Structure formats: C-alpha cells, structure tokens
Amino acid sequence: MRFTHTAVAAALLIAFMFSVPGVEAGDTAATKTAATGLPVVSEHYYRMLAKVRPLLFWMSRDNVGSARIAWLGDEHGSKGFELLIGSDPARAPRKINRWGYIAEELRGSTASTLGVMKQSNEESIEDAKAKLASEVSGTHAFKAIRATTANGHATADVLTLQARSDLTYRDIGSLLTLIDGHASRTSTNTVNLPAGMKAGFLLALADLMAHPKLKSVPYVYNGKFHTLHLKGLDRVSMRGSGRDYADLARARFETENQTTRERTPFEITYGTSGDLKEVPVHVMYQPKWWFQVELFLEDDPKKF
Secondary structure, three states, X not given: OOOOOOOOOOOOOOOOOOOOOOOOOOXXXXXXXXXXXXXXXXXXXXXXXXXXXXXXXXXXXXXXXXXXXEEEEOOXXXXXXXEEEEEOOOOOHHHOOOEEEEEEEEEOOXXXXXXXXXXXXXXXXXXXXXXXXXXXXXXXXXXXXEEEEEOOEEEEEEEEXXXXXXXXXXXXXXXXXXXXXXOEEEEEEEEEOOOOXXXXXXXXXXXXXXXXXXXXXXXXXXXXXXXXXXXXXXXEEEEEOOEEEEEEEEEEEEEEEOOOOXXXXXXXXXXXXXXXXXXXXXXXXXXXOOEEEEEEEOOOHHXX
C-alpha cells in the first residue's frame, strides 16, 4: 500500500491550510495535544456522510462517523494542526472501521508530521467487502509516518504496527503509545529540498490559503515532491446542520504528484468572517471512483 497523503483518510486534507489564531501568553484555556505537545487554540467537530456507487447511482448514509480539527499554537510563534477522523463501527454499515489521524507542527525552521491510518487498499466495493470479512478475527494492521524537515532536508520514516484489537478513532491515545513501543520501521526516505519548496502538505495549504493569487505551491510529503493547485474560489452561502451560513468561500484544490503526475481533487467550503473565519463548514473528498466522503460542521463534542 502506498502511504500518501491522499490515503491517510478520506478527509485528512481538510484543515491544514488555515493559519493558527494567535495565543496570548498565559492562556489557561489551552491544553496539550497527544502528539505535538503544543496547546490547543481552538477546535471544531464534524459529522460524516459517506456515499458509495455500486453501479451508476450514488447511495448515501449520513452520520456514519465523526471528525475533530484542532488548531495549535503557543506564544513563541509555533503552530500546528491536528485532525482525527473516522467511521464509527456502531453507526456505519457492516460495522466499517476506517479512520486516520494526523498532527503537524512548525517550530521555527523545523517542521514535523505524525500520521496514522488503519491500513486499507480497497480499489472496489468487492475489495472492501472482502477486507471487512477478513477482519472478523486476527490482527489489525496500522500504518504510520513520522517526518521531520530541517536545514533543507526532509526525512520520513514509514512504520507498521499489528494490533490485536480492532482499535477505533476513539482509541488514538492507545494507538500512539503502541506505535512508540512496538511499531516496525519499514522504510526511510531522505531528500534535499529545492528552493521555495514547502516542508509539508499542511504548510503548502496554509501558504496558498493566505496567498490565493499564487495559484500553486510545491511541497514535500513522505520524501516525495508534490504541487498543490488552487483550481477555483467562489463566494457562496449554504445551510447545514440546521444553520444558515453566509460569507463563505468554496475552494477547489488539486494535489499533483510531480513524478507520476497523478492528480487528486478535493473541495472545502469555509468561513471568511466572524467566528468561522478560515474554519471549514463543509468538505467533500472522493478518494475512489466509487467512494465519497462529506463532512459537515456540527460542533457537538458529545456526538464525537
């Protein structure tokens, strides 16, 4: 299985173009995160809708999972992002358990990334059914990536973990502990960064969001070079989760692998003013021709 940013989870692409709000020194409301240690500045929660297309028509199921996005930062100017997203076996059809986590931080000139996902490489609905059947018993495979960028070099380690329990997204703390103590390193990739290349997908998104006139930003992810393109930006309004939203921007992005030229589109609708400025309201991502995921801002931690 290729460990790319488009494989981490269906919507791991959604939060990381946003600048982290400033944190005042002595902010007692901030808390530490499990992976980065940076304080949480703000966070939002989302409801997941999934669609599958067996033949010609889409079939959808709402409220099959959840997502949490956290903006991180401190008084020294360090910043970061954290996203946890997954299906809930108690709500999802066939008790599907697919989820991923990513945390990224920037401290001065050094960037680091930790990404975790439940391993899956299904290319069709039939593959997905077969995979689910094989997971009834036995071990459960997870992939992780640890990457560091500093002094013009980027190094990424890919790790594999075989867990005895079918951990869900609510078990992220336990999984991170297992990875620290029991994961096996399967590969390491180190590359020199060309001038102007961002030290990660998240940083490229943040730069393109802050400067949309750039249209494209190059970045490195897992030792591979990519380009993020902004394909379109429209002003919109919408209704979701029983609320009317105005002053929104709908951005259409596309990632491009500079080696294979493979392109992956995704769409984010976010606020442009007030308390929802640069906060995703709706996300749409289609990692497979037969599978699509949407996220809707709901902000109810009890449902997570």
